[in-house]
Amino acid sequence: MxxxxxxxxxxxxxxxxxxxxxxxxxxxxxxxxxxxxxxxxxxxxxxxxxxxxLGPDPMAESFTVEALKRIVGGKRTQIKGLLRDQKVIAGIGNAYSDEVLHAAKMSPFKIAATLTDAQLADLHEAIVTTLRDAVERAHGLAAKDLKAEKKSGLRVHNRAGQPCDVCGDTIREVSFADSSLQYCPTCQTGGKPLADRRLSKLLK
Ligand SMILES: [Zn+2]
Incomplete structure (x- = not known):
């Protein structure tokens, strides 16, 4: 097809x-x-x-904080890329990795290996609650209605320029060759905008 x-x-x-x-x-x-x-x-x-x-199913009972720690522990990779890697954890894409990191109040550029136990627990909680909410909202909907329902439930993904529901700061974006991520500076990066390499290249 x-x-x-x-x-x-x-x-x-x-x-x-x-x-x-x-x-x-x-x-x-x-x-x-x-x-x-x-x-x-x-x-x-x-x-x-x-x-x-595929990596483990984050909706499974066996997906505990310890399981998450084993998965991301020691990885010198940005957490955003790790979360959307299907071989690491199955079922989280670009949109929900943005949502999970916003819920966990964590920078998408955070290096996985540097997460403390408390941050891992917050991240685990954010993964489980974000996905559970999304599944509950999508339950029973026809395919044609899924996209609108998914969009209405998103708090940062694809909302660059709009105010954050939590703190009111303006949601920002980092662009890559074939995708982009969105985040709230106040909630996730101590108020600092993340470097957008593509944008700075265009400005040179
Ligand atoms: Zn915010």
Whole structure:
């Protein structure tokens, strides 16, 4: 299937059920680059390489503060990149990593290995509550309504220039080649704007 500009990436309809309602599912991918994958398998899902490579499910009972500590501990990587890496933790993308870091009052550029136990506990709490809220809001919605519902629940992602709901500061943005992140300076970076390399390159 050729990826389009709309959010719908995959629609699966195998056969109607007893009540004549079509079964199956719809998946959305809001990015312009469609990177979503769906596997149909008779095997144990863990035997599918694309699934076996995924990090732990942050909604699972086993995703404790200790589990998070094992995952991010010692990594000399910015926390934002780590959170949206599906091989590190499954299911958190660009939008929810922004939301999680805002909820945890943490800079997206924070180096994972420097997190204290208290910060790890805050981050864990932020991951679990942010995702749980998002799942509750999305429950039962049709694919066409998901994007609007997701957008209405976001506090920093894609809201650059708007006031932060928590402190009123203006939400800022850092742009990369194919994505951008948003954050609140007062809530997350001690009031200091983060360096935006692309912007400074343009200004030179
Ligand atoms: Zn704020």
């Amino acid at each position: 050729r990826p389009g500009k709309g959010p719908l990436a995959v629609r699966v309809r195998l056969a109607p059920d007893d009540e004549g309602l079509a079964p199956g599912f719809e998946l959305t991918e809001a990015g312009t680059q469609k990177r979503l994958a769906v596997y149909v398998t008779k095997k144990n899902p863990d035997e599918v390489p694309g699934i076996a490579a």
